[in-house]
Amino acid sequence: SEENLASDRADLTANNLIYVIYTSGSAGRPKGIAMTHGAVANLLQWQASVLPVQQGTRVLQFAALSFDVAFQEVFSTLCSGGTLVVLDEEIRRDPRALLELLAAQRIHRLFLPPLMLQGVAEHFREADTLALELQDVITAGEQLRVSPRNRSLFEQLPGCRLHNHYGPAETHVVTALTL
Numbered sequence: 001s002e003e004n005l006a007s008d009r010a011d012l013t014a015n016n017l018i019y020v021i022y023t024s025g026s027a028g029r030p031k032g033i034a035m036t037h038g039a040v041a042n043l044l045q046w047q048a049s050v051l052p053v054q055q056g057t058r059v060l061q062f063a064a065l066s067f068d069v070a071f072q073e074v075f076s077t078l079c080s081g082g083t084l085v086v087l088d089e090e091i092r093r094d095p096r097a098l099l100e101l102l103a104a105q106r107i108h109r110l111f112l113p114p115l116m117l118q119g120v121a122e123h124f125r126e127a128d129t130l131a132l133e134l135q136d137v138i139t140a141g142e143q144l145r146v147s148p149r150n151r152s153l154f155e156q157l158p159g160c161r162l163h164n165h166y167g168p169a170e171t172h173v174v175t176a177l178t179l
Helices: 037-050 069-078 095-104 114-126 148-155
Strands: 017-023 031-036 058-061 083-086 109-112 136-139 161-166 175-178
Touching: 017 037, 031 037, 037 069, 058 069, 069 083, 069 109, 095 114, 109 114, 114 136, 114 148
Parallel strands: 058 083, 058 109, 109 136, 136 161
Antiparallel strands: 017 031, 161 175
């Protein structure tokens, strides 16, 4: 349409498509996944009940927009009145620079793949002068292994919780464990 339709005229339902994401697939065969408004709304409602974002909560938008976790970061933050902090692409690949950004931007919530969490934990030990305000770190996308470095990181961040989320992109189902 050339005009911006009012939502009551758009004829939208929970079954309408919100996005398509392409994955390599667990079997290594690429596929496109069509996600509905309803699946995303359910995920965000669950996340808001389990991990509420309050006004003033600062969340780092770490995931690339082509990764389904980005929708959790963006919409769970903005729909709850939190502040979304967007990072530069170069920082996404540099654990040391990421640590400095976390401190400088006073980030409270962070979604990270387990491999990057390991890199952050390794560099945090070297950068003991950094004061972090992290309250929640959520890992997703691959298997989390709680290493001695990861354990040490959370011992130095009193009150910060580690959440391990995993679920198939096709359903936006999340299995969660909080440590």
